[in-house]
Amino acid sequence: xxxxxxxxxxxxxxxxLCLEQPSPTNPYLTETLYxxxxxxxxxxxxxxxxxxxxxxxxxxxxxxxxxxLLEKLMTGLICASPRHAASRAVMSAGISKTNPEHLLPIGxxxxxxxxxxAAEVQLAYQFLQQHLNTATGLVLQQNPTQSGxxxxxxxxxxxxxxIDPLMQKLAEYLLSxxxxxxxxxxxxxxATLMAKEGYGLLDTGLCAAVCAxxxxxxxxxxxxxxxxxxxxxxxxxxxxxxxxxxxxxxxEDEHYVFQP
Numbered sequence: 001x002x003x004x005x006x007x008x009x010x011x012x013x014x015x016x017l018c019l020e021q022p023s024p025t026n027p028y029l030t031e032t033l034y035x036x037x038x039x040x041x042x043x044x045x046x047x048x049x050x051x052x053x054x055x056x057x058x059x060x061x062x063x064x065x066x067x068x069l070l071e072k073l074m075t076g077l078i079c080a081s082p083r084h085a086a087s088r089a090v091m092s093a094g095i096s097k098t099n100p101e102h103l104l105p106i107g108x109x110x111x112x113x114x115x116x117x118a119a120e121v122q123l124a125y126q127f128l129q130q131h132l133n134t135a136t137g138l139v140l141q142q143n144p145t146q147s148g149x150x151x152x153x154x155x156x157x158x159x160x161x162x163i164d165p166l167m168q169k170l171a172e173y174l175l176s177x178x179x180x181x182x183x184x185x186x187x188x189x190x191a192t193l194m195a196k197e198g199y200g201l202l203d204t205g206l207c208a209a210v211c212a213x214x215x216x217x218x219x220x221x222x223x224x225x226x227x228x229x230x231x232x233x234x235x236x237x238x239x240x241x242x243x244x245x246x247x248x249x250x251x252e253d254e255h256y257v258f259q260p
Contacts, residue, residue, distance in 0.1 A: 017056065036060065050074055057216050057224075066214055069179030073210045076170040077203060077225070079232025083160075086111040090233045094240030095248045103241070107233035108226050115151055116204065121225045124155025124208035125218040128183045136190045155187070155205020156194060163200030171201050174210065181213030 021032035033040040035052070036059045043052050047061070050071045054062040062070065080087050089110040090103050098106065112118050131139045143153050151157040171188055174180055187209040191201040201209075204225065211221035240248070 017059070053227075054214070054216075057220055058214070062214075063179075065177065065179035067179075069174065069177050069210060070214060072174060072177065073207065074228050076174075077207060077228040079235065080203070080229055081166075082236065085116075086229070086233055087236050090237035091240045092248065094237035095243055095245055097241065097245075098237075100238065100241065103237035104230060104234050107237065108230065111226060111229060111233070114154075116157075116202065118204075118222045118226050120151070120154050120202075120204040121208045121211070121221045122218050124153075124205045125212050125221050127154045128187060128205075128209055128212055129218075132182060132186055136186070136193050139190060140193060151202075152194070152199055155202055155208050156191060157199050157202055159202065162198060163195060164202060167201050167203050167206050171206050174206075179213070183212035184209040 017036060019034040019037075020030045021034070023029040023031045035043065036055050038055065038061070043055070047055075048067070048071065051062055051067050054066065054070055082088065082091065086107045090107040093103055093106045108118075114120050114123060134142075139153075168191075171184070171191070175184060175188055184206075187201055187205055191199070191205075194200065207225045207228065208221055211217070211224060216224060
């Protein structure tokens, strides 16, 4: 018995997601690739990117209602405002002539974290699942908001001191779709109660609610949020990479705060 087998390691990597049919002339090349049982070439010809994405995580193709809900969420989150920290990071990196292959990693690193970042999506997902069958009023009693706190509960809060109108409109539209489920409805009800205190649904909470309704997984929702935001980060960074350095504002000395 080898040392690897003695420690219980597998003799090779395994996946239930992909099945390769090797080339008849070179076994290291793939002639046909199956994803969750579906021929990739058939998916390319007959299904959308969002349908295939759903297949990768759920091992089955979405219903028309699920497909529409996921597609509209992806479109709604495709590009964050230039005021977003991750957008600012890639814009600054782009205009500084950072290598193109580094722009997206810079944006995604800035997009991480538990306060308004990708890690908050999982926290919001778990929060919604935990409280789904609890009255919204009781949820707020159990999780009292703190004055000045931008994120009173995961996925909910204030953006620049107020409710995010863009996410509010997107949530209302998604709720009108046939694929909207209990997590999204609960999130909107909670946001409505919190509105009197200046809090609303954030992009992280909206993504979490839809991912939960689509059963995409709590941990998976973190990476999916990054994926949904990635195209806008790439586009903003690349746009700035074609501009001269002086196209970005330069702070004057009096705008800096120096510690004594």
